[in-house]
Amino acid sequence: MVEVSVSILSVQQENAIRTFYNLEEAKVNYFHIDVMDGKFVEQDTSRIMREYTEYLKQITNVPLDVHLMVEDINKAIEDFLAV
DSSP: OOOOEEEOTTOOGGGHHHHHHHHHHTTOSEEEEEEEBSSSSSOBOHHHHHHHHHHHHHHOOOOEEEEEEOSOHHHHHHHHHOO
């Protein structure tokens, strides 16, 4: 069996809800959340990924696969578990 985890890193904010719905309709197994803090890696995606996580928790039951690329791993875990 193959399971598919789709990265939402490049989802355009103005199309986010529609894109998430389309991905769910396509039967993805997971939404892959790439969390970067701008320190451990150059790019900072923490704000938008948290926002997308909040959207997803409200509109779907598809599980989230959260990939943490951050210096403060404990804080990031707490932040995303709280959503």
